[in-house]
Amino acid sequence: MKFLAGLCLLLLVSILGMGQDKPMSTDDRGKLIYYEVVVAKDIAKDSLTMRASDFLNRSAKFMTIRSTDTDTLMHATGKMIINKTALVLSRPSGEVHYNFYVETREGKYRFWMTDLKFVPYQRNRYGNFVPTTSKGIPLEHQPGKLNSAEWAGYVKAVTREANVLSTRFKQSMVNKILPVIKEKPVIPTQEW
Amino acid sequence: MKLRSLLTLATLTIISTTYAQETADAPLQISGSVDTYFKYDFAKTPNIATSFASEQNSMSLGMIDLALKKTTGKASFVGELSFGPRGQAQSIPNGAFAETGDGDISTSSFHIQNLYVNYAFTDKFTMTAGYMGTFIGYEVISPVANFNYSTSYLFTAGPFQNAGIKGTYAFSDKVSLMVGLFNDWNVYQDLNGMSSVGAQLMVSPVEGWTAYINVLNGYHDEGGYGSGTILDLTTTYQVTDKFKLGLNAADYAAANDNGGYTGAALYPQYAFSPAVALGVRAEYFNIKGVAEESDAAILSGTLSANIKAGGLTFIPEVRFDNDKDYSQSFVKSNGSATKSASQFSLAAVYAF
Numbered sequence: 001m002k003f004l005a006g007l008c009l010l011l012l013v014s015i016l017g018m019g020q021d022k023p024m025s026t027d028d029r030g031k032l033i034y035y036e037v038v039v040a041k042d043i044a045k046d047s048l049t050m051r052a053s054d055f056l057n058r059s060a061k062f063m064t065i066r067s068t069d070t071d072t073l074m075h076a077t078g079k080m081i082i083n084k085t086a087l088v089l090s091r092p093s094g095e096v097h098y099n100f101y102v103e104t105r106e107g108k109y110r111f112w113m114t115d116l117k118f119v120p121y122q123r124n125r126y127g128n129f130v131p132t133t134s135k136g137i138p139l140e141h142q143p144g145k146l147n148s149a150e151w152a153g154y155v156k157a158v159t160r161e162a163n164v165l166s167t168r169f170k171q172s173m174v175n176k177i178l179p180v181i182k183e184k185p186v187i188p189t190q191e192w
Numbered sequence: 193m194k195l196r197s198l199l200t201l202a203t204l205t206i207i208s209t210t211y212a213q214e215t216a217d218a219p220l221q222i223s224g225s226v227d228t229y230f231k232y233d234f235a236k237t238p239n240i241a242t243s244f245a246s247e248q249n250s251m252s253l254g255m256i257d258l259a260l261k262k263t264t265g266k267a268s269f270v271g272e273l274s275f276g277p278r279g280q281a282q283s284i285p286n287g288a289f290a291e292t293g294d295g296d297i298s299t300s301s302f303h304i305q306n307l308y309v310n311y312a313f314t315d316k317f318t319m320t321a322g323y324m325g326t327f328i329g330y331e332v333i334s335p336v337a338n339f340n341y342s343t344s345y346l347f348t349a350g351p352f353q354n355a356g357i358k359g360t361y362a363f364s365d366k367v368s369l370m371v372g373l374f375n376d377w378n379v380y381q382d383l384n385g386m387s388s389v390g391a392q393l394m395v396s397p398v399e400g401w402t403a404y405i406n407v408l409n410g411y412h413d414e415g416g417y418g419s420g421t422i423l424d425l426t427t428t429y430q431v432t433d434k435f436k437l438g439l440n441a442a443d444y445a446a447a448n449d450n451g452g453y454t455g456a457a458l459y460p461q462y463a464f465s466p467a468v469a470l471g472v473r474a475e476y477f478n479i480k481g482v483a484e485e486s487d488a489a490i491l492s493g494t495l496s497a498n499i500k501a502g503g504l505t506f507i508p509e510v511r512f513d514n515d516k517d518y519s520q521s522f523v524k525s526n527g528s529a530t531k532s533a534s535q536f537s538l539a540a541v542y543a544f
Binding site for chain 1: 220221222223225259261270271272305306308324325326327332333334336337399400430432433436465466467468499500501502503543
């Protein structure tokens, strides 16, 4: 009996673990948005701006800085690949393009991801998955009954990716920027 | 005790699967499709002889298609196998011939649509070797990548696959060039040596517009199918969110004045929603006469809808062909010759 109760508890923990993502909201333009305001006591605005800029530069593989018009607001565009996954198998089903904004103040900052557009993938003549169109479909679009389950899956996947990105971003805003020193590990063979 | 072990294993599997979905980078891609169709020619006999969807008044099979792809560092491979009429006898060569004990010829298929390896030497330069879907033309064998279920005359007359080795250099996101050395059209093995050269120039002048200019030249002593030169333009332009325009134009001159073809097909498509789209294929196709024979021209119009529900796409379609030169041997329901043919088809294609 104890064993079964333990199993149930383990299952419950794993199921709860799946549902911890912060959901997307809708902004005043009717667009889906992932939005957070973070208090960072004792960290100056300049320092926050530098850390945000450093994060965007280090994310150049999937994000492009578009503008830093003011010293407080930064704008980047990004792309995330949505994969259908089962065990060790996976295939891309599309990509989502988005705008990413960061604004800093003394002791706090906010960031948001919005203007999410989904571009479906299709397998081409060589067996590779490629975008079917260059014009994405806004993710807040209501797909109708036929595609609602598929679309809900995309929104869920984007929410999950947005949470991952959010965690990484907040982590980088906490840490000071340290120069990267690449030293090869040396194993002493004289002493053992 | 056994039950307890099984339950534990099952639970841990579910939990590890949950977390694998979050973190694994999925080194192996698996995908594919299944398609089936019903076709009815209004003359009660299958008149239109373009590839696939050929069986009259029957719930018929397309193919099951399975593709694997794996990338390790700069190297990758693709292997795509197909089973069924569309993916075997109607689109790929038999792999081997063997005589049975009675002296009959039996054939076996390798089932292979794509089998190649790829290596990216730099971000701009890649080389690919193996058996690949052709770089010529707009339509392809897989029903997943075509809007219309029936195929064009240009597709049917052109190459399906090209085995060979090719290098592709991307000058920028907007311009790339491929040059390669290939086998004859649609063969696993080239018995007269690799004697075809091909090239493809890709340009993307504005966002949403991509054009491929292709050339393939082949030669073998006997001339005939696959020898000579084919020039091809394949282009698509996503004009608005909903409207897409495609064009395919080609000219094939077979070696030794053995005929060939010229043709063009226009593909306007309108998406009413992500789930429902309507498209037309309007095609002109001219068969070049061999030696002193005269040419023969065909006009074809196809109206198709794509209705998507998850991975499933329904394709209802009507098609009207006009063969003014009687080259296609269209007949009426009473068997007399006619210039026109029309058909209805309903296909279901599931992609995963």
